[in-house]
Amino acid sequence: MTAIEIDGMTKRFGDVTAVRELSLEVEEGEVFGFLGPNGAGKSTTINVLLDFVRPTEGEVRVLGHDAHDESVAVRERIGVLPEGFSVYDRLTGRQHLEFAIESKAASDDPDALLERVGLSGDGDRKAGGYSKGMAQRLVLGMALVGDPDLLILDEPSTGLDPNGARQMRDIVREEAARGATVFFSSHILGQVEAVCDRVGIMRNGELVAEDSIEGLREATSADTVLRVTVGEVPEGALAAVRGIEGVGEVTHSGDSLRVSCDSDAKTTVLSTLEERGVDVRDFETEEASLEDLFMAYTTDGREVEA
Amino acid sequence: MTWQAVARKDFRDAVRSKWLWALSFLFVGIFSLPTILLFYLEMGTAPPQGETGTSDAFIYLMKQGTSVLVPLIAIVVAYASITQERESGSLKLLLSLPHSREDVVFGKVLGRAGVLTLPIVIGFVVAGVLILLTSLEFQPANFALFALLTVLLGLVFVGLSVGISAAASTGRRAMVAVTGIFIWFVVLWNSFANQTVNALNKYVGLSTQGEIQTTLFLKLLNPTQAYKTLIDAFLMDSALQSRIFMFSFFRRQGAAQALGDSLPVFLSDPFVVAYLLAWLFVPVAVGYRIFDSADL
The missing domain is CATH 3.40.50.300 (P-loop containing nucleotide triphosphate hydrolases)
Known part of the structure; x- marks a missing residue:
């Protein structure tokens, strides 16, 4: 019932x-x-x-x-x-x-x-x-x-x-x-x-x-956030990262780069950055919290059919 | 039906309020003061032979006070009964449990009636005991009827106030409404009755008898006047006499002539009781309907 x-x-x-x-x-x-x-x-x-x-x-x-x-x-x-x-x-x-x-x-x-x-x-x-x-x-x-x-x-x-x-x-x-x-x-x-x-x-x-909850995670485009501390970012590097399969949102501010991506795309992202001449000083990954999903759903207006 | 549980809870809650005890002291004080005074004055002196009064004298004296005080206290006890729970949020607790809104309204009427009746009864018992100590001849039947009618008057105003409390969305509105009604009943009613009759006279034209009967009918619709004339009716042993007494001294003769030997049925005691009870049931019913359809 x-x-x-x-x-x-x-x-x-x-x-x-x-x-x-x-x-x-x-x-x-x-x-x-x-x-x-x-x-x-x-x-x-x-x-x-x-x-x-x-x-x-x-x-x-x-x-x-x-x-x-x-x-x-x-x-x-x-x-x-x-x-x-x-x-x-x-x-x-x-x-x-x-x-x-x-x-x-x-x-x-x-x-x-x-x-x-x-x-x-x-x-x-x-x-x-x-x-x-x-x-x-x-x-x-x-x-x-x-x-x-x-x-x-x-x-x-x-x-x-x-x-x-x-x-x-x-x-x-x-x-x-x-x-x-x-x-x-x-x-x-x-x-x-x-x-x-x-x-x-x-x-x-x-x-x-x-x-x-699992379904919600899958439904969003990315379930890992990669935070990379970088030096100079040459032109085209970001576009190349965005072009990688499994990569969602990429944002860049100052020396920090934030990449949402599938877990298995992480190494590709890092190697692509280095190939493009980006100085990768440090990086950390975090699993997307419900908070991120929540923000995504309540501010972006993306809708998911259950 | 779970209104008993609501009433019990409400009464239990109220019994812990200092208000209830203050009220009991007030009633005991007011009811016993005249007898204490008499008892004190009589101390050491033998009651004058052949001139002993009865406890009816006490009733004559008291009914003016009770007719104002009992409604006032009933209003104070009951006007916030529902708005207060609504404004504080405890109503959500109450309505999360399996009580219908009907149970809430009836439970409140009952609970608050208990809160008012208990001190009134205590006051009467104390006064009764004190009267036995004085030279007044105790008339138990009349005294009990007086107590009963006083409790009924209290119930009427509890019902009226709970009805208003159920209908009002805020405590402030409920307070404005009950204050207005109280002033209307106690201060403005007679001039309202007289002016209505004057207006009817002017536009429709009434016979002298019609004028007196209409005036009387309008006066009887006021619960405090209904209460007083019912008391007078058993003290005077005549409903007719008690109705005539509702007019001012100078109009009584005219009223007696117009009414003749007997009262029309709609001015008789049973009807007066019915008008009184209407003030108990109609506001509760109307208040319940508004409350039942409200978003909380």
């Missing part, structure tokens, strides 16, 4: 189109990373899944239920870490969890949940005194109540320190191992790379790419 089905969804707020004709499917059991810069339409999409806002056009189904008409049925089976929430200042962490357990008619143990999200010992404090990271952990704990079939996490690592972010990833992996589908948004790529099966990239309200 499909966990999330979005078909031709458009959301306009007055004159502003937040999301334009978005179609997206997330299969059951997948860990799906929803990427994009702030304002790309990620949170609006998630808010539609949760029925916080209603789409202007299109159909949205979550776990087989209509996201608006059957929203309560949807929310009985999902766990949510929303974006821009605040906790109830006067209630303790434990009372928050108890409220979630009662609301979902679940039978979880609040202490076990507190421990799982790293809040054991803080459960009897009022949540109003929690730091941003602690509040984030608490709400993640609420999201885990009742072993949901689908976890929707909107920017889950906001406010977390590196250790907290790692724990968050561990929990995502554990939940996926249990069989849950995980849909989370982020503008921080390291996390997505580490846990996702597939990613979708949003830009200006449109989905510009949707693929596995």
Whole structure:
């Protein structure tokens, strides 16, 4: 079954189109990373899944239920870490969890949940005194109540320190191992790379790419960046490098040359430079990070069909 | 349906607020002050024979105050019930759980009603005990009816305020709306009623009886006046008398003549209760519909 089905969804707020004709499917059991810069339409999409806002056009189904008409049925089976929430200042962490357990008619143990999200010992404090990271952990704990079939996490690592972010990833992996589908948004790529099966990239309200991480890498023209420190660059040298098979973008500034290319074209690039009389003083290679892909997708407007 | 969980959570949250305890002290203070005063004045002196009053005297004295204070406090307790959660973002937490927006609105009405009712009941219990200590003859039935109507008045204004809170997109708008409505009910209503009748007189033409009945009907639509006349009705043991008392001293004779021996059904007690309850249900229903269709 499909966990999330979005078909031709458009959301306009007055004159502003937040999301334009978005179609997206997330299969059951997948860990799906929803990427994009702030304002790309990620949170609006998630808010539609949760029925916080209603789409202007299109159909949205979550776990087989209509996201608006059957929203309560949807929310009985999902766990949510929303974006821009605040906790109830006067209630303790434990009372928050108890409220979630009662609301979902679940039978979880609040202490076990507190421990799982790293809040054991803080459960009897009022949540109003929690730091941003602690509040984030608490709400993640609420999201885990009742072993949901689908976890929707909107920017889950906001406010977390590196250790907290790692724990968050561990929990995502554990939940996926249990069989849950995980849909989370982020503008921080390291996390997505580490846990996702597939990613979708949003830009200006449109989905510009949707693929596995490996697929995304292959889809771009280059997956290695060669940085060469050079002396004089004679005329024609750059053109010769650009002509090599497997070489993508070549940029030159000062004594630095940046060449995107296939891994196996690296030696050819270096030998060609030397043949053309370029003084190669130093070089280093780096594998293209998701960051590069991200930049490529969100600024160049290149589109990849999934 | 999970509104019970929402109501319980809301009440639990509010019970930890210092507000609730301040309110309880306020009600206890206000309700017990007159009796404490009387008790103090009577200390050491035997009650004058044959002149002992009843607890009804206490009700006459108190109802002017409660008719203004209870709505005011209900408004303070409830007007931000939904806008505050909406503005802070805790509403997202609430609606991430399997609660419908209907559950949220009803749960809030119930939770805030509890927050208001608890201190009112405490205030009445304390006042009742104190009355027993004075020479006033305790009339339990009337006292209980007074308490019941006061709780009902509180519920009406909680419903009205939660309805406005559900409909408003910001706390500021909700505050402007409830303040406006409060002033309208407490200060401007009678002149609104009189001017409406004058205008009707001018353009349609009303008989004296029609004029009195229309004025009375408009006055009864005001929940605070409905509350007071219902109290008067059981204290005076006559709905007709209590309705006549809604007019100023100089108009009472004319009103009595125009109304004759009996009240038309739409001015009778059950209808007054219905008008009062409408202020509870209609704003909640309208507020819910607006809230239900809103993008959060």
